[in-house]
Amino acid sequence: MGKSYKTEAVVLRSIRYGEADRVLHLYTPDRGRVGAVAKGVRKVKSRLGGRLEPLSRVRLVMYEGRGELSTISQADSVHSHPALRERRASLERATQACEAVLRLLDSTEPNRPAYNLLCHELALLDSSAESASRAQALAFRMKLLLAAGFAPELASCAACGETEHLGAFSPSAGGVVCAGCEAGSFPLGEEAHRFLVGALARPLAEAPPAPDTALSQADRAIAETLEYHAHVRLRRVT
Ligand SMILES: [Zn+2]
Numbered sequence: 001m002g003k004s005y006k007t008e009a010v011v012l013r014s015i016r017y018g019e020a021d022r023v024l025h026l027y028t029p030d031r032g033r034v035g036a037v038a039k040g041v042r043k044v045k046s047r048l049g050g051r052l053e054p055l056s057r058v059r060l061v062m063y064e065g066r067g068e069l070s071t072i073s074q075a076d077s078v079h080s081h082p083a084l085r086e087r088r089a090s091l092e093r094a095t096q097a098c099e100a101v102l103r104l105l106d107s108t109e110p111n112r113p114a115y116n117l118l119c120h121e122l123a124l125l126d127s128s129a130e131s132a133s134r135a136q137a138l139a140f141r142m143k144l145l146l147a148a149g150f151a152p153e154l155a156s157c158a159a160c161g162e163t164e165h166l167g168a169f170s171p172s173a174g175g176v177v178c179a180g181c182e183a184g185s186f187p188l189g190e191e192a193h194r195f196l197v198g199a200l201a202r203p204l205a206e207a208p209p210a211p212d213t214a215l216s217q218a219d220r221a222i223a224e225t226l227e228y229h230a231h232v233r234l235r236r237v238t
Pocket of ligand 1: 158162177
């Protein structure tokens with residue numbers, strides 16, 4: 001057995017492996033993405049199994065393996081988010097949040113703000129049914145962009161620095177653009193612009209409200225920024 005270590009983690013995904021095992025994709029505060037085998041967890045009497053469901057926040061003892069996978073030897077629950085599992089909308093939002101982290105943060109480089117953000121999002125979705133809104137999901141995604149280093153420029157034209165007439169968004173320029181720099185952009189109305197700014201500025205629990213058309217534009221701005229700069233394609237937030 002390799003060296004043992006302790007870490008907290010959120011279980012992003014769990015895949016069947018062999019007869020009774022599972023391979024888990026974990027996101028940790030100090031080791032970034034970690035892959036781990038949980039042995040025997042699909043047996044009925046497994047002590048580990050119930051605590052290692054996707055969307056759970058856990059405290060783990062693991063052994064480093066020879067390959068890329070660690071082996072889990074002990075798991076304690078920090079927060080299993082039981083309430084969000086009972087509500088379909090909350091469950092879908094939580095799954096989307098984990099999926100976004102899985103796709104966007106795939107390295108072993110630690111990113112504590114991203115870890116904290118994910119924990120906060122899951123706790124929020126667990127605590128109230130109202131947080132499973134489209135605006136809230138987009139605010140999470142916007143904050144995740146910031147944590148991952150892909151936040152778009154919103155204060156001035158990303159191409160020339162102009163601070164007025166910012167009515168469009170250019171994924172390639174990396175943010176809002178003015179009327180003179182509109183090539184390769186799409187319209188981003190005032191409400192959508194305000195939403196993106198507010199989503200970054202306000203706490204996660206206070207996502208700014210916005211009409212659906214504005215949220216669609218904000219969604220597109222976030223999605224195309226990720227596609228262009230991170231080469232990651234996420235399911236749209238509807
Ligand atoms: Zn410009």
